[in-house]
Amino acid sequence: MLKPLRPLLFLVLLAASGCASVYFPAPPPASLLTQKGEFYGGISTNQRGNFAVQGAYAFADHVAAAGTFSSYHNNRKRRTENYDFGEAALGYFTRLPDRRVLEIYGGLGAGRTQRLDRPDEDTPTVPGTKLDGSLTKFFVQVNYAKKKQRPVHLFGRDLPLSYGAAWRLSHVQLTNFKINGQLQDPATNVFFEPITFTRLHLTGPLQLQLMSGQNIGLKRNKYLKAANSVFQVGLIINLGGQATE
Known part of the structure; x- marks a missing residue:
């Protein structure tokens, strides 16, 4: 009954195990729009405090715009990380037979990243390392999902389940990249980010979403690498869409 949730259980562990990188992938908007005038909104976070807010709107038949703002600020004993990134996308959506939805988006993003690695207490003479720079992104994205499945019985209720x-x-x-104030050469990488998500319909338009996935870097780069994966838990709403019956 909970088979669609199984990949998430494994990927939760991966989300917390990555090495340091100045790039934190934002959760992709899986808006699953079905008709003109529909709105999608979502808010999510994870165990590391990576916060994201998203929205999408179908302003024409089969054409939509989507946006994401992702923020991560963490101050630990050995490391401080600050990351703010925004994305905007334009896309095509269509509803397929048997309550399936297909979306294709293309977009861009920009933001700032900063990381401070403090020296080990056992080696106080070793200086820390401060990394900071600007990030820009161009991306293409494909979403595929079935909007309603057999209900899952939880908390004494039958909750409709969907996944995709x-x-x-x-x-x-990565540009304007500095290490301890010294300007470095720009760096680039190409990331393949496969994501799965599962949603439970709670009440009205409100749904609980679990999203997880991998981040695979296609180039070798010391600082701009695929060390952080995606795992988000949040609440979403879809208003004005077609019925899923």
Whole structure:
């Protein structure tokens, strides 16, 4: 009954195991729009405090705009990380037979990243390392999902379950990159980001969403690498869409 949730259980562990990188992939918008005038909104976070807010609107038949703002600020004993990134996309959507939805988006993003690595207490003479720079991104994304499945019985209720996947290919560039104030050469990487998501219909337009996935870097780069994966838990709404019956 909970088979669609199984991939998430494994990927939760991966989300917390990555090495340091100055790039944190934002959760892709899986808006699953079905008709003109429909709105999608979502808010999510994860165990590391990576916060994201998203929205999408179908302003014409089969044409929509989507946006994401992702923020991560973490101050630990050995490392401080600050990351703010925004994305905007334009896309095509269509409803397929048997309550399936297909979306194709293309977009861009920009933001700032900063990381401070403090020296080990056992080696106080070793200086820390401060990394900061600007990030830009161009991406294409495909979403595919079935909007309603057999209900799951939880908390004494039958909650409709839906699930799907998003595949994203991102070209990311790191510019104005400095290490301890010294300007470095720009860096680029191409990331393949396959994502799965599962949703439980709670009440009205409100749904609980679990999203997880991998981040695969296609180029070798010391600082701009695929060390952070995606795992988000959040609430979403879809207003004005076609019935899923």
